[in-house]
Amino acid sequence: MTQQPRTWHANEAELRALADGVAGPALGASVESHLMRCGACRARMNDLVDGVLLDSVWSAIRETVEAPRPSVFERLLRKFGVSAESGRLLVAVPAMRGAWLIGATAALLFAGGAALFASGFGLALFLLVAPLVPVMGVAAAYGGDADPSHELVVTTPYSAGRLLLLRTAAVLATSLPVAALVGLALPGPAWLAVAWLIPGLAFVSLSLAAAPFVGATVSSGAVAATWSAIAIAVSKIGDPMDLAGPAVQVGSLVLCAAAVTTILTHFRLFDLPRGQT
Known part of the structure; x- marks a missing residue:
């Protein structure tokens, strides 16, 4: 009989720590890796992130990347x-x-x-x-x-x-x-x-x-x-x-x-x- 692999999901505290920027290196890397392949946890993470802050950060990144480099x-x-x-x-x-x-x-x-x-x-x-x-x-x-x-x-x-x-x-x-x-x-x-x-x-x-x-x-x-x-x-x-x-x-x-x-x-x-x- 084949045993189904156990699925791991990040808990609320781990997601909150990552959203607040206080997760340690090991925990942060683990949760980020999991979020890349888990849609359910990404949806939960969205509820914990400040949307206004996220938009401002993304806009700043786009402006930096797309702006021509000054000579x-x-x-x-x-x-x-x-x-x-x-x-x-x-x-x-x-x-x-x-x-x-x-x-x-x-x-x-x-x-x-x-x-x-x-x-x-x-x-x-x-x-x-x-x-x-x-x-x-x-x-x-x-x-x-x-x-x-x-x-x-x-x-x-x-x-x-x-x-x-x-x-x-x-x-x-x-x-x-x-x-x-x-x-x-x-x-x-x-x-x-x-x-x-x-x-x-x-x-x-x-x-x-x-x-x-x-x-x-x-x-x-x-x-x-x-x-x-x-x-x-x-x-x-x-x-x-x-x-x-x-x-x-x-x-x-x-x-x-x-x-x-x-x-x-x-x-x-x-x-x-x-x-x-």
């Missing part, structure tokens, strides 16, 4: 006080990704190398390219033509002006150090390494000031084309060092001050129809 750059931004939302919008910028930075660095290295080995022409090339690197970054930072996330950005309840300025700051933070390092390798006086800085900031400010009216891409392109024409003309007519001379520096300071004043006094225009930006 290294996002985590770094949070350490400096940037909110998670702003950080996510920042890292979506083409100018903040490797391809753009590699391209900008390559252009600067080419111009710097030319300055080392081609004297006047190379210096003119560097002084032409270096101030335009942050300008091109601004063009890539906000605009339907260059930003693949533009359609998503324009539908979010986020100030277009604030976003443009935030991304511009990020572009400057990545591009200016690279240009400065390349400039340090140039022959000539030490100040030449940063002679492009004031014109570069002036061009960025001018691009931002015009962005609400014609868009960031168009304004940046117009500024780049104008500076390129001036730099080429000065290099052909006179000395390439004139591109870093007092006249250019003073003119850039005046232009920068006027552009910043325009931005501050007309900041609300940045939040007009976003298709223009």
Whole structure:
């Protein structure tokens, strides 16, 4: 005669101990193993568990598992006080990704190398390219033509002006150090390494000031084309060092001050129809 195996079920005290989190390791493992194959005990366990707490724990687990893992750059931004939302919008910028930075660095290295080995022409090339690197970054930072996330950005309840300025700051933070390092390798006086800085900031400010009216891409392109024409003309007519001379520096300071004043006094225009930006 075959003897039927005895069926074991967890008693009320054992289930309660597990639900309250006070069951020892051995008891907890035994009861959990039993619950996996016993529907009756699982039903009894459900009555002992706080449903609200269970739902909150499950929601937290799902949120942790399903949420995209922040990149290294996002985590770094949070350490400096940037909110998670702003950080996510920042890292979506083409100018903040490797391809753009590699391209900008390559252009600067080419111009710097030319300055080392081609004297006047190379210096003119560097002084032409270096101030335009942050300008091109601004063009890539906000605009339907260059930003693949533009359609998503324009539908979010986020100030277009604030976003443009935030991304511009990020572009400057990545591009200016690279240009400065390349400039340090140039022959000539030490100040030449940063002679492009004031014109570069002036061009960025001018691009931002015009962005609400014609868009960031168009304004940046117009500024780049104008500076390129001036730099080429000065290099052909006179000395390439004139591109870093007092006249250019003073003119850039005046232009920068006027552009910043325009931005501050007309900041609300940045939040007009976003298709223009």
